[in-house]
Amino acid sequence: MNKIGLFYGPAGGSVEKIAEKISQLLGAEKVDVIHVQNADASDFNNYKYIIMGLSTIGAHTWNQDTPSKDWDWFVNELSKVDYSDKTFALYGLGDHITYARHFVDSLGILGKELLSHGAKIIGQCDPEEYEFIDSEAVIDDQFIGLPLDEDFAPEETDARLEKWLDILLQEFK
Numbered sequence: 001m002n003k004i005g006l007f008y009g010p011a012g013g014s015v016e017k018i019a020e021k022i023s024q025l026l027g028a029e030k031v032d033v034i035h036v037q038n039a040d041a042s043d044f045n046n047y048k049y050i051i052m053g054l055s056t057i058g059a060h061t062w063n064q065d066t067p068s069k070d071w072d073w074f075v076n077e078l079s080k081v082d083y084s085d086k087t088f089a090l091y092g093l094g095d096h097i098t099y100a101r102h103f104v105d106s107l108g109i110l111g112k113e114l115l116s117h118g119a120k121i122i123g124q125c126d127p128e129e130y131e132f133i134d135s136e137a138v139i140d141d142q143f144i145g146l147p148l149d150e151d152f153a154p155e156e157t158d159a160r161l162e163k164w165l166d167i168l169l170q171e172f173k
């Protein structure tokens with residue numbers, strides 16, 4: 001199997017914890033775990049299979065006037081990535097209670113950006129399996145990636161993650 005590039009941000013919280021869990025579950029030798037703050041488009045071009053992990057901390061995450069060097073900055077790099085022959089899968093941390101109307105919105109913002117470049121994205125999830133009111137991450141009736149809620153549904157994480165990784169492994173050969 002080609003090595004997987006797992007790009008995540010921010011560091012130090014749930015997104016990073018899940019990145020480490022994915023690496024453990026898939027086998028550390030199969031996954032390069034990279035904080036997106038230390039990456040640019042050329043790093044993406046080293047991988048055929050790419051997992052991206054992020055959280056939603058309000059719209060300002062994406063459109064600051066002076067973006068920090070995280071996903072808000074990296075989104076500008078996405079136009080430089082070569083999308084041919086690459087497969088993407090996304091996971092997003094959110095809070096389905098406090099932010100029920102904006103549940104994992106950033107997952108959708110990143111997903112739409114990738115789709116606008118013609119990216120192949122796998123690992124869509126069924127919204128029926130989640131409680132929330134609205135989300136930008138629902139695209140064509142499916143979550144564009146895997147939503148996880150470590151704030152109010154941490155007990156669901158392991159099963160959701162394992163099911164999602166099984167689907168990814170069928171494609172990541």
Ligand SMILES: Cc1cc2nc3c(=O)[nH]c(=O)nc-3n(C[C@H](O)[C@H](O)[C@H](O)COP(=O)(O)O)c2cc1C
Pocket residue numbers: 009010011012013014015016055056057058059093094095096099102103104105150151
């Ligand atoms: C200021 C703030 C705004 C947030 N906005 C949203 C939101 O709009 N939608 C959502 O699903 N979660 C939202 N969250 C919840 C975070 O996405 C969630 O806590 C996530 O696990 C944080 O990931 P991290 O620990 O890696 O930073 C927000 C959290 C904070 C503190």
